[in-house]
Amino acid sequence: MNNQFLFSVAALICGSLLSCSSAIPEDADISSAPTSNSVTSTPEPTPEAVSPNLAVSPTEGAEPLARITEGEEKARIFNEVMNVQTDIGLCEGIENLSDNFEYSEVYASKIYVNETQYLVKILCFNAAYQGSYELVHANTEEVAFYTIEEETLGFSRDSTSFAGYPTFDPVTSILSNSYKFNGAGSCVESTQHYWDGRSLKLISSTLEDGIENGCEDLGVRSPAADQLITATGVGMAKLGMTLGELRQMLPEDAKIYATELGVDLPSGMEVNFYGELQFELGFDNGDKQITDQSKIEMIVVRNPSYRTAEGVGAGTWVKEAIAYYGAATLSYNNDYESRESIEFEKGLFPETPDANVWLRSNQWTVTDFAGIYPNSIDQFQQTQEYHDHAAIASIWIMGNP
Secondary structure: OOHHHHHHHHHHHHOOOOOOOOOOOOOHHHOOOOOOOOOOOOOOOOOOEOOOOOOOOOOOOOOOOEEEOOHHHHHHHHHHHHHOHHHHOOOOOOOOHHHHHHHOEEEEEOOOOOOOEEEEEEEEEEOOOOEEEEEEEEEOOOOOOEEEOOEEEEEEEEEEEEEEOOEEEOOOOEEEEEEEOOOOOOEEEEEEEEEOOOOEEEEEEEEEEOOOOHHHHOOOOOOOHHHEEEOOEEOOEEOOOEHHHHHHHOOOOOEEEEEEOOOOOOEEEEEEEOOEEEEEEEEOOOOOOOOOOOEEEEEEEOOOOOEOOOOOEOOOEHHHHHHHHOOEEEEEEHHHOOOOEEEEOOOOOOOOOOOEEEEEEOOOOOOOOOEOOOOOOOOEEEEOOEOOOOEEEEEEEEOOO
């Protein structure tokens, strides 16, 4: 394993966790960093949406964090997004999106003073039971390639897409969505995302039985091999595999882009297909150019479709995961950008105790931290108390040094 990569990740994780028993550890020019004109494909239809079961409720009398635009403001932003549809890869293959204006929405954030940030929810098409939606960020502070009157906006398509009928609560700035896995509603997946004015962050993703054992009978609670998280891989991506080997296994519409894994980590690659981000990859070459011969040393998954054999993944509430993995301890270190981590008593893979895994919490969404910490000025904080909405935001699978 590359020493620079190893020490960068080890320092980051050891500074965030309670303990650190071991150090954690076509060619790149075909892929450039995702920009506002990065193109991804339109998602395949999935079944009907239902009303979401909210995990986070609006606070009575609270000042709204956002607003739903109307009239000329909505039309202006929507039309400008239509002008750059092809550039940003929005609803690929779908024409006449302007016909869906009535069923699309534009949200404006109040989080940043003297800035107007927009989130545009676009209906791409309606399937048998639900709509297919994609999201566009229109940010005043981004590098502009389009001008609206005297206001300069930069556009980028979000890596998250929705099959269902997502609804937005301007008080909490939470976008909620639910859909059925079949027309009868035997099993329903509900998700919540927090919009911080610049990006969407997953709060939770839960499976709910519409009938007794509905999700189990449909096989939804046990992920298929291509969506299984193990100690050595995520779906088809395995530690030690080269980028070229993975590329040969990806769907035809897959796209691979360069990405930043963290301010103190080497660059990596993100893998997109079916219209959304699947996982991100770290390699063994440090700051050197990533090629098809580069070996995968780290896999980061934020997509809730990927889960462990127990059905735990990004978006799983901590209070549910402890049933499989034992008591949870949350911690953060101010010296390492206050990244909050989750450690379970038995580990995420009890049968592989030496697995190198890092679990990030859903901090900086509903609350700054998922854990509830004592008042203290100590740089390092830890707790076994946490909010009801505390959940896993991402899972980092890493090789041994």
